[in-house]
Amino acid sequence: MTDSSEQSNRIPAALEVEDLKVDFLVRGIPRRVLRGVSFTVAPGESYGLVGESGCGKSTTAYAALGLLAENGRVAGGRAAIAGREVTSLSTEDLQKVRRDDVSMVYQDPGAALNPTLRIGVQVAECFTLLGASKAEAVERAYEALRRVRISDPRGVMERYPHQLSGGMQQRVVIAMALANDPKLLVLDEPTTGLDATVEAEVLDLVESLRADTGAAVLLIAHNLGVIRRMCDRVGVMYAGSVVEQGAAAEVFDNPSHPYTVGLLRALPRHGARKAHRRLETIPGFLPQIGEELPACVFVERCPLATEICRSTVPPVVEVGTGGGGFVRCHHTDRVPGLRAVAAASGDGSASGASGEPILQLRDVNVTFRQNRKEIHALVGIELDLRGGETLGLVGESGSGKTTLAKAILGIQPADPGSQVILDGTALEPSTKDRSQLARRAIQIVFQNPDSALNRGHSVRSILGRALAKLAGITGVDAEQHLDQLITHVRLTPRHLDLKPRQLSGGLKQRVAIGRAFAGGPRIVVCDEPTSALDVSVQAAILNLLADLQRNERSSYVFISHDLGVVRYLSDRIAVLYLGRLMEVGPAEVVFNGPHHPYTEALLSAVPSVDGAPESRIRLEGEVPSAANPPSGCVFQTRCPRKLGDICESTAPPLVEVEPGHQMACHIPIEQLRALQLAEPGAA
């Protein structure tokens, strides 16, 4: 409260939010969504809001911009942009503030652009609004697109949004947002739908433009790593309140609120592995929207809670060395103890990956036909999966991870000649031709349990049917087995008669896991099983998967875009690019290097919540079209370590470069090791 407030006497803060309360009318009943949010973003500062879904971080931004949905209303407090009270402005003045002082970038750039207008028209429009002539506006639009590093601005101006990739679309939105040289730029989950490599580029861009323009930034994200990388200060929100605020480094390295501590401990960090420790979870559930909460919003889930937390609103305690750091908690003195509690659980036994491979993929190809063009989604995949091990699949979207999983399951039959061999017997390509025994052996946990569970059926009928079909258990035994099954996935008999919509996301995912395990599968494919879940719930699901694997000795094929999660659960990793294997090896080796240049780029793109120094390796351009892959090594068009002609003419074979570690690259492994040691990548 020192430097920044003195400064704000001269120049008004870019954004000042004070005791903001927002209600949403749900069937005519107002439900409190923001419970008095206060924070200030100084001019030129970058401020991050983090929190799990439903905590009100986006609502805060929308309320501050006067963009609340029809059923939302500000019930108290104020918000000011560059010194102008948004909450009490006339329509015209608000329009002026939006035109001159503030801009916004949204999560889904595809939806943020008008599908029926050319890009050039939409960007130029920003400048005509600011008073430029038509011709001038077109010129400035060209400049604006160049500034966001779009390589062919003239060409892009002639295109329509649907002709651009997600990353390009987001650049266009950013170009429009910066057109008015705003004092405040609000970014609402700007990279959530993008691949890590594209995310890294977009974040780099925002960072450098911010440095150029001096705009203040309010960044909203659920990804703690993104916030850590981009923000000077951060506010942690829970149930419509800011529970902790401070300098980003301090909040993430020395959290002072029990919730922040819990959130950070729930993440698989520092190269954590399932064999070493279980992940911490936050007990209980996120509160419902508009639920009446005790004096301290976090009390129901807090390990430090005492009577006073229920009766008295927690004080705002100043913390940290910088200005403005605070935490709302009665028990700040006891928080350091919480941080220190070691995660003692986890039996430390090495995973049971052993012996003969149970699943072998031999020359697996998947080809789609589109407009008489052949699209090779998977090319010559050779992989083994051993009993009890987890094979992690990583790669950008379009790399073929999910197609590979579907080929194994027989949902997307592989081309003739491909072999999927289970226990020495080749399986039919399509699940409908496979024996019930083969189906039972390979099951799947989908990403989104809302989609994966039939909402018309109760938990009992979902799991009961799975037992009947996959394990052949019906009649008297069924009840007993059902009880066993739900105990394994830590559900209770009370959940059996509920429909999926009556369960929270985490509980739904347990039901889905239960269904996959009903027939005692040999292999379970997990396709992004935690990406639809909040961090605190994700930890519990990962723990469950690790436990089940230990007890049931199942093998996993584990797909995730979150490398921390993959690393936590996987014994081996396979890296895919454009449907080809780039690298296969033990998890630690793949993560620690020497890596394939593509793996190296993937790793270095991930923003770390630990603020680890990042390497500056960035991939240029877009993933090439699978219908028309580059010659030679498919990665050569984007490879930061490209050798030369040989990469363009010859596809490197996947060879064993050291015991158990395969790689497809022309660069000798020793040379890679030397190169990567010289410029250390994110380890």
Place this chain on the structure above:
Amino acid sequence: MLVYVIRRVALALVTLLLLSLIIFAIANVLPQNVGRAILGPFAAPEAVAELNRQLGTDQPLVNQYLRLLKGIVTFDFGTSYQTGQPVRDVVTTTLVNSSKLAVLALLLTIPLGLVGGVFAALRKGRLADRVIVTLGLAGSAIPEFVTSTFLIFLLGLKLNVLPVLATWPEGSGVGTQIYYLLLPALSLVLVYFGYIARMARAGTISALESDYTRTATMKGMSRAAVLRRHVLRNALLPTISVIATQTGYLFGGLLAVELIFNVNGLGRLMVTAAKAKDLPVLSAGVLVIGVIYMVATLLADLLISWLNPRIRLGATS
């Protein structure tokens, strides 16, 4: 785009083929002796056989269908059982009058529906919205002939401002004809207004709630400019197909309306043919109405594909 047009036209031709097959199948669902039906139970068997030979109704069904297909191409639908006139001639004469009525109704309905729908969307949840929505709902739920009787009672009988029979004097000018067609057209307007207004309203609401509209608002545009530049075009695209399908169905509604207002049109012709079991005329009428629907939807799809860059330029490269 060209590929799309060719595909769409080819599909329309397939639909036309199926359409003719359906009509033919329904017309021949019961085995029947057409000659006997026309000449009556007391005619000599030789005369019946001779008539059947003339009409071609003694041929196997497959041949009869092929003849119908040939008729579609050469625009020859045989002769009316009732009058012996070529079906082509009676259909074309009456179709002209029906088209006058339909065009007048559409010229009134489309602008009213669009304006009403957009206006309701902008006043969503308020009184004007509820009135427009309820009127549209009520209007489109009531059969045309019921609407017609109300209008005749109100405007023709009670207020006596419009002629209740659309029989204009021979050689009347366009103005007079419109005057005589106004009441039947109005009863069609009442029925079809609701569909167009409802779709326009829904399209506008979804465009208003879209992210790109919010982007435009955040650029600092005035609401009027946002509406003009960003909302309307996206909002009204889906309404085009509704207008097309309603054009097709409007011709179906002519049956009752033309009967009530005594319009010498296709609809009345078909009802008369139905009473006389004159199947060639009736089938030809059904086919014409089906073709009108088909052509209207075809044109609408082509228009939409031209207005929508996503179709015009194909999917993401």
Place this chain on the structure above:
Amino acid sequence: MTSTPNSPGRGGDPVGDPVENPVTHTHDLTEPTVAETVHGVIDSALDEQVPVPAGPPVSAAAAALTARKAARRETFRLLLRRPEFVIGTLIVAFWVACAIGGRALAPKDPFTGDPFQTHASPGSEYWLGTDRLGRDVLSRVISGARDVLLVAPISAVIGVAVGTILGLVMGYFRGPTDDILSRIVEAFLSLPVAVVGLLALVVLGPSNWTVIGVVGLLFAPIVARTVRAAVLSERELDYVQAARLQGESAPYIMFREILPNVTGPIIVELTVRIGYAIFTIATLSFLGVGIQPPSPDWGLMISEEYSQIINGYWWPVVYPSLAIASLVIAVNLIADSLQGVLSR
């Protein structure tokens, strides 16, 4: 999404899916339902780390029953809060009472008239006047409800049943099956039901049963299209994949997995179809190929008397017209409310 109740055109069903979401973007929060609130109560006791504590003294089955009952009661409560639903239901109930009560409720004999009282004006003797044969219009309007309220719902049920099966097959199998059936459905859709119904009934001969059959079968393609759309989006969901991986047969997946999740659109469609069946059958009767004399059917009454309206005899036409209008509007009001509540 489902087709909207009043979008369906002249017996056809041309309108796509007017998109209208009652909850506008509420940003990062979703509307909690009552059922979810129920879960809140049940769940919050459960901590995944801790061994499960003993449940509350409510048995599982009882909890489920309560939850299901609560959901159904909630739907009903939401319906009752819509005035248009209440009004629609009252009007329909009135006409159903007339259809059942018929002769008992009618003040006079609807079939035999007084030859000396033809076209009597509405007055104290004949409240709504008499027709050209001297029959009491009020009695005929009351007893005219019977045929249409029998024929229309049955044909709607047939149409929805056949259309649902057709739609499930088209949506589930896709590929060539769907392509071929879709073309046929498309061809049927280009013909207004009243128009092609006229042709069919001329060929088959009019009777209540042929009307039921013809209208029912002509509705099937329209329903099929709605159901197909619902099934197509349902089919994209992972539970269908999961069922296949479990080795379920195609009929099981269609009828046991998918069908329960598309009942909402089907119920709405049924209500809408009843409305359009009344519409279509009234029109067919008016054109002379629907319900046949001597039935006091409304459409038939209008067709017998409309030419007299310019002579000032409006009452035998306007009162049955009001009857038809009130009934179809009422059914559509119900359909609209159901749509609003069920598609939440």
